[in-house]
Amino acid sequence: MSWTSPQSDESLSQKPSLESSSPQPIPLDDVSAPKSPSNKTPSQPSPLDEGLAKKYDQLQNYLRSLKSVIVAFSGGIDSSLVAYVAHQVLGERMLAVTSASESLKRDDLHLTQHLAEQWKMPYRVIHTQELKNPNYLANPTNRCYYCKTTLYQDLDTVAKQEHYAHVVNGTNLDDFQDHRPGLIAAQEHSVRAPLADCQFRKTDIRKLSDYLGLENSQKPQAACLSSRIPYGTAVSRSTLQQIERAETILLRLGFSQCRVRHHDTVARIEIPPVEFTLALEKHHLIEKRLKACGYLYVTLDLGGFRSGSLNQALTR
Numbered sequence: 490m491s492w493t494s495p496q497s498d499e500s501l502s503q504k505p506s507l508e509s510s511s512p513q514p515i516p517l518d519d520v521s522a523p524k525s526p527s528n529k530t531p532s533q534p535s536p537l538d539e540g541l542a543k544k545y546d547q548l549q550n551y552l553r554s555l556k557s558v559i560v561a562f563s564g565g566i567d568s569s570l571v572a573y574v575a576h577q578v579l580g581e582r583m584l585a586v587t588s589a590s591e592s593l594k595r596d597d598l599h600l601t602q603h604l605a606e607q608w609k610m611p612y613r614v615i616h617t618q619e620l621k622n623p624n625y626l627a628n629p630t631n632r633c634y635y636c637k638t639t640l641y642q643d644l645d646t647v648a649k650q651e652h653y654a655h656v657v658n659g660t661n662l663d664d665f666q667d668h669r670p671g672l673i674a675a676q677e678h679s680v681r682a683p684l685a686d687c688q689f690r691k692t693d694i695r696k697l698s699d700y701l702g703l704e705n706s707q708k709p710q711a712a713c714l715s716s717r718i719p720y721g722t723a724v725s726r727s728t729l730q731q732i733e734r735a736e737t738i739l740l741r742l743g744f745s746q747c748r749v750r751h752h753d754t755v756a757r758i759e760i761p762p763v764e765f766t767l768a769l770e771k772h773h774l775i776e777k778r779l780k781a782c783g784y785l786y787v788t789l790d791l792g793g794f795r796s797g798s799l800n801q802a803l804t805r
Contacts, residue, residue: 537700545697547687549578555681557582557654559644562605562612564597566708567659567691569604570698571683575657576610584653585610588617588640591729592713596737600705607704617643620726628724630670632715637671641678657681663691709746710796718751731783738778742771746794754785762793 537545552558552575560572562585575583587593587601598614605612617639619625625635644656658675660682665672675682684694698706714729728751735749735756744764750757756779760768768775768789779787 535696535700537697541693541696544687544689544693545574548574548683548689551683551687552657553578555579555655555657557652558681559583559648559653559656560585561640561644561656561658561680562587562601563593563659564600564604564705564708565659565711566698566703566705567661567684567694569659569703569705570694570701571657571659572604572610573608573698573701573703574683576608581611582653583611584647584651585612586644586647587612587614588643589614590617590619590636591726592619592636592715594711594714594733594736596740597711600708604705613647615643615647620724626724628715628718628720628722630668630720631673632670632720632724633713634670634674636713636715637674638677641674641680644680645678655679655681657683660685661689661691661694712796717749722751722753735779735782735784738782739775742775743767748794749779750790756782756784756787757790758788759790759792759794765789765793 552571557579558575560568560575560583562568562572564587572583572585576585585601585605587598589598602612602614617636619636619639622635622639625632625639641656647653648656656678658680660672660675661684664685674680689697695706714732715724717732718724718728732749732751736747739747739749739758739760744760744767746761748759750759758768758775758779776787
C-alpha cells in the first residue's frame with residue numbers, strides 16, 4: 490500500500506486559531522477537510538504471522554485493561570495504530586487528541602481529522618503553547634523534552650477534567666535507539682506506551698497496520714518541523730512556516746520523502762538518493778521556488794535523506 494498525502498494545495502493557507510493559551514478544543518470547522526489519500530482499492534493484506542498475531546492480541550488486551558484513554562495522536566502510523574486499536578476495544582471511552590501547534594505540518598493535522606472521521610472515533614484538536622516557552626525557543630539539545638512536557642501537561646488536564654484514566658502515546662521499541670528527550674517527559678507524566686510495552690517495532694507496526702487496512706500504514710516518518718533547525722539556532726513561528734512551505738513544494742514536485750534543513754539563509758535538501766535524478770531535472774524550479782520561500786541558497790545533501798540527521802552533531 491503506497492502513501493499519498495490527503496492535503497490539497499488550497500488548504501495550505503488555512504490554519505486553526507493560534508491564540509488559545511490553554512488546551513481548549515479547536516472547532517473542526519477551522520480545519521479544512523482533506524481529500525481521501527487514495528481512491529485505489531487496497532490489495533488483500535497478508536495474514537499475520539503467529540508472533541505478530543500474538544502481539545496484536547496483547548495490544549488489544551493491554552488497551553482494554555486501561556479502561557479509558559486519551560491518545561496523543563499525530564497522524565503518524567505509530568499513534569494511528571494505537572488510536573485505531575484503542576477505538577476497537579474501548580469505543581467511546583477513548584479520545585484521540587492532536588495538537589495543532591506550529592511544529593506540526595498542516596498536512597499531518599488534516600490527516601488526523603480525515604482518519605478520525607473515517608474511523609468514526611472520538612477526536613479533538615487543541616493548541617499547545619510551546620512557542621511561549623523560552624527553553625523551547627532556545628532550541629537546546631533536549632528541545633523535544635520541553636515540547637512533549639507542554640503536550641502531556643495539556644493532555645493530563647483534559648484527562649482529569651473529563652475522567653480519562655490514562656494518556657497513551659505511540660512510542661515503540663525502536664524509539665529507544667535514538668536521541669529522544671521526549672521520552673523523559675512521557676515518563677514524568679506517567680504516559681503509557683502500549684506499543685513498546687507489547688514489544689512492537691516499526692516493522693511490526695507497519696505490517697499490522699497493513700493487515701488492518703490503515704491507509705497511512707506506509708506513511709513516511711515525519712518528525713516535527715523544529716527538528717529541521719540545528720540545535721542552538723532559535724526556533725520561531727516564521728522559521729517553522731518557511732520550512733513547511735519549502736517541504737510542501739518538494740512534495741508537490743514529486744519527491745516521496747524530504748527534509749529541508751534550515752541553516753539560516755541556506756536550505757539543505759535531503760531526499761532519497763534514488764530521487765537525485767529528479768532533483769537535477771527540476772533543479773531550476775526547485776531553486777526558484779525555495780528562494781521564494783526566503784532562502785538565498787539551495788543545496789542538495791549528497792548523503793541523502795536520513796531521519797534525525799542533525800543529531801549526528803551530538804556524537805562529534
